[in-house]
Amino acid sequence: MSSCLVAFVKQRRKLLRLTQAETSAKAGVGLRFVPELGQGKATLQLAKVNxxxxxxxxQLGPRPMDRHQLLNEYD
Structure with a gap:
């Protein structure tokens, strides 16, 4: 999971003064999900992240990338 996403969730949660348990309850995900998201677990379900x-x-969604930069990353 992207460190940018992890930081975003932590920042927003703290801004709203929500515990991980409160965030889980309000978002409708299991108690373990928010801590796993906060730890950057790589195999999280996208629907639950959203x-x-x-x-x-x-919400998460696709965004365009610079095709040349992407191709250069794999050279």
Missing amino acids: QVLRLFGH
Whole structure:
């Protein structure tokens, strides 16, 4: 999971003064999910990530990338 996403969730959660348990309950995900998200677990379900993000008025989605930069990363 992206460190940017992890930082975003932690920042928003703290801004709203929500514990991990409160965040889990309000987002409708299991108690273990938010701590796993906060630890950057790589195998999280995207739908559940979006449930948490929806609590903060956001969602994950595709965004365009610079094709040349992407191709250079694999050379």
